[in-house]
Amino acid sequence: MTRRLSAASLLPSLVAVALVAFPAVAGKFYLQLSSGIMIMAIFAMSLNLLVGCTGLVSLGHAAFFGVGAYALLLLSPQYAPASLWLTLPAAVGAAALAALAIGLLVLRSSGVYFIMATLAFAQMFFYYANGAKWLGGSDGAYIFAKPDAALFSVAPFKLADNTHFYYVALALMAATYGLLRLLLRAPFGRVLEGIRVNEQRMRSLGFATFRYKLVSFVIAGGLAGLAGYLDAAQFGFVNPELFGWRQSGTVLMMVILGGAGAVHGPILGAVALVLLQEVLADATRHWLLPMGLFIILAVLALPGGLAGLRPPRAMRRRPEARRV
């Protein structure tokens, strides 16, 4: 993961400066758009912990995104704001808990079976929320007030302010990135890498791989919940589609497009996919066509995704280490 980083060591700091300075030059919309992209980037990074790092391809990751979003809905009083400091950890905790419960069940299967098992659980959440009146049903529900950041009656920032929201999203994205980097450099990350390449071998080396996978799944679920929470907070609207397979599919596309494996890959994927759709949908009503063609060409021409950090030989399927 750290290879080649030295070659472009200047780039990250430049990007960081640009991101911090961005609100000085950007208008309201571009702040909101960037906040939205960063939320998706958190979501995609969380999925990448499974897909790129542990070799677990989930097509139901939106389940935890949705749990985070709906947790904010349920924890918010009807018209008054809820406390950020209480609801954010609670939402992340709820998503992590859901991930623990589901992970215990789905991690028994692997490969394509795992893909479908995760999809199955997300679909159950989707259909449940669709029919549940107490969650607002299929038309969704409103969160009327943004979470309140006041601590002991002093508010360091206001989420209702777009610039503040941007910085909160940026900080949380950076924190997520940092956390994942730390995790992956730690022995824990090496074990996950080992599981991705060859779980059998790790097991015979004495690692309780199931537990490692479960921890990875729970962390990924919690972080997805964080993204969902922010998504619900941004516009104050939740809908069962947040659990939907379209949502799971989109974020998976971001991970793959960015180049599964590299920690920053999903960020690139999120930026590329969102911006591409912005540009194409503005240019033509038939935007699906160029979008689809772009994706196809990206697969054929960019074997390592946008991050391109994975050596080409890792892309080749090895019979003993098929990942999906």
Place this chain on the structure above:
Amino acid sequence: MTKATETASRRRVLAGLAAGAAAGFLPARFAIGQQAKVKLGLMLPYTGTYAALGKNIDEAFRLALAEKGGRLGGREVEYVVLDDESDPAKGAENANKLVSRDKVDVLIGTVHSGVAMAMVKVATDNDSLLIIPNAGADAATGPACAPNIFRTSFSNWQPGFAMGKVAAARGQKRAVAVSWDYAAGHESINGFKEGFAAGGGKVENELLLPFPQVEFQAILTQIAALKPELVYTFFAGGGAVKFVKDYAAAGLGNSVPLVGAGFLTDGTLAAQGAAAQGLETTLHYADGLDLPKDKAFRAAFKKAANREADVYAVQGYDTGQLLVAGLAAVKGEVTARKELIAAMEKAEIDSPRGKFTLSKAHNPVQDIYLRKVQGLENRYVSVAAKALADPARGCKMV
């Protein structure tokens, strides 16, 4: 391949319209001393399941403006078009794009109720003027109603209630209601129940299918076992086509009459074929209304879009008419919000469906027609409910 050439020519018309609009507007942007243009954000489905509906609304809306010289209150118009993909997960983000990036003066959309509710939220938060040209979610002109939110179509409650009245007046007592298990279905059935109960009828069973599944055999078998006096349905699009065909093929049509909200047979008759013949539905529009306005509109739409108008086109057209009326009153001054809203509230829309006004909750107070399928038309039979207003429960403006 007549189909393909028809599509192609339709698209050429569209492209021509777009090019013409662009050519007409671009230089004006830089002209000095010119009045600001009125910026309209059309957020509609241009791809996916509801694309046909979105396109009809779009073109009829433009037609309404074109008939007034393409101007609103004397000002030129600029369109910003956005494909909402009928995806509620992206609804708020998309609506926000039109409001915050494009700074549109009026937000117009959409078809899908979930997406429309996201638009309502964004419009409420930003105090933007929103006109809903289709989505029937009761809440939009109910609990979520606001001075800046208008609807020119219907509430899901309205056609349902009217059909309930009709059925009860016929002396029918025992009904089964069938729909998808989603908000629009629940709301439509609730309307029916209310109208039906007022006349002494009772909905004994509600058979709900997960949205958007279209396998109806299990439900049809249940209907055959329950043997109600009639079946009330709320389905639209592909589901409506399939349900009507399956219902007829199961032989139920002979013993249990099928009725429904008008979407059951709107835009779907060619696909339903013989199975739909004789079906009765209620809606705020019908064929054979014998109104001069309707005839003129149909001819104009056909000329502009090269296809027949339908209820969605009517709704799009009336959205345009409502804006024309409102902005004429304030001479195109969109910032005169209070006066603009007052004018829109007072407007009497000379719609192809017949004249209508808006309720205090900003939903049409309109006649709901009983229609019967004949050939490829939903022929007008009678007025099922005269000047019916949605009860707007939970709306603070009422």
Place this chain on the structure above:
Amino acid sequence: MSSSQAVLFFFIQALNGVQLGLLLFLVASGLTLIFGIMGVINLAHGSFYMLGAYLAFSFAEISGSLWLAILIAVPLTVLLGLALEFLLFRFLYARDHLYQVLLTYGLILVFEELRSLLFGDDVHGVAVPDFLNFSIPLTDTLSYPVYRLFLSAVCLAVAGGLYLLIQRTRLGMTIRAGAVNREMVQSLGIDIGLLYRIVFALGVALAAFAGMIAAPVASVFPGMGNQILIISFVIVVIGGIGSIKGAFLGSLLIGLADTFGQVYAPETAGMTVYMLMAAVLLWRPAGLFGRART
């Protein structure tokens, strides 16, 4: 309702479930073939189903006959399958499954837009051929459309044909051998590229054929491919990847579960098939007939 009537309706519901399952099998079998033999996850499979339905509709409009439409359209879809394999899919065999997912997702978008450009966005119906357009009375109020029974028969015939093809013919033997060991088959002097091209075209044609033959009862509408795609994946996974037998059993299970779920547990009807899948995977993590592999 008397108890004898209740039993009758139970059997009618079972018939509904079996009939739905057989139709699903037609789509799922192509998916499991491509999946199991070539190792390609093809998300665009639902698009082929949609394409078949739209082709049947437009050719039936022109020719006035569904049979003629199918006769023209099936070879076209075989050609499409060959072309797609040559242009895109053959580059995917050596790639990670992730990139297969991404590319075929791109294909879904392309097909959806092409459908809109070529056929428009309207909902269409295809008439049931005249001599099959009647129903058999089952109770005083309910009758069963003969076309649905015909559909079931066709699906059974296809299932039998596939079984014979895979198990009893030389081509089938090579296909099976290729699925297990690509290199070995190649070393026997068999053109594995050609073999894969044929299998892929067969899978595409199966999905498209399902769309064509189902068009009179399914109706033809935008987005129809997505619904069937997910449920087909569920079936393939329940049955075990690559197993035609598993896909057959999985289809019947799903058809019955979906039908009876709607009757006995309508509140959770949307979740029934997914709960079933989760339960099967908990019991057998590689599906009913899957070969265990990681």
